[in-house]
Amino acid sequence: MSAPPLTHLSYHILLALADRPRHGYGIIKEIEAKTSGAMSPSTGALYLAVQRMEEEGLIEEPARRPAAEDDDARRKYYRLTTKGREVAAAETERLAELLGVAVAKRLIPGSALRAAAAGGRHE
Numbered sequence: 001m002s003a004p005p006l007t008h009l010s011y012h013i014l015l016a017l018a019d020r021p022r023h024g025y026g027i028i029k030e031i032e033a034k035t036s037g038a039m040s041p042s043t044g045a046l047y048l049a050v051q052r053m054e055e056e057g058l059i060e061e062p063a064r065r066p067a068a069e070d071d072d073a074r075r076k077y078y079r080l081t082t083k084g085r086e087v088a089a090a091e092t093e094r095l096a097e098l099l100g101v102a103v104a105k106r107l108i109p110g111s112a113l114r115a116a117a118a119g120g121r122h123e
Contacts, residue, residue, distance in 0.1 A: 006091045009041055009049050010058075014080060014088035017059060021066050023075035024050065050078060058084035 006014070016022055016030040024046055032040050041049075053059045059078045066077060080088070102108050 005094065006087070007049070008039070009045060010053060011088070011091055012039060012041075013046070013049060013053065014058065014084055014091075017078055017080045018085070018088060021062050021077045021079040023077050025075075027078070053084070054078075056083075057081055058087055 012031045012035070013027055015034065016027045022030060024043065027050075028041055028043070028046055050059065058081060060081050062077055062079045099108070103112075
């Protein structure tokens with residue numbers, strides 16, 4: 001699937017929803033955790049992006065609310081659509097190709113790429 005590159009925030013939202021539905025605050029907390037605090041979107045920025053992504057068919061509200069012990073009926077949950085998963089996969093492939101070029105040009109060590117693939121951060 002060929003699509004224009006995603007914004008950083010849109011890509012992080014798709015990543016946050018890749019494993020399970022989340023509400024807005026949960027998305028923000030997941031982004032903060034996975035970026036070690038380097039990215040902390042404001043609620044305003046998050047909800048503008050979420051609204052646009054819903055309109056584009058990348059995310060949607062699940063038909064049933066996920067079971068959660070800290071559930072609040074006011075929270076709106078989101079999940080990836082099939083299109084959203086395809087766009088996230090395409091963006092991931094695009095970024096992986098760029099990282100491959102950077103490794104080949106010795107801009108980053110291959111160990112950093114391997115660490116990223118394993119889900120860790122290379123310090």
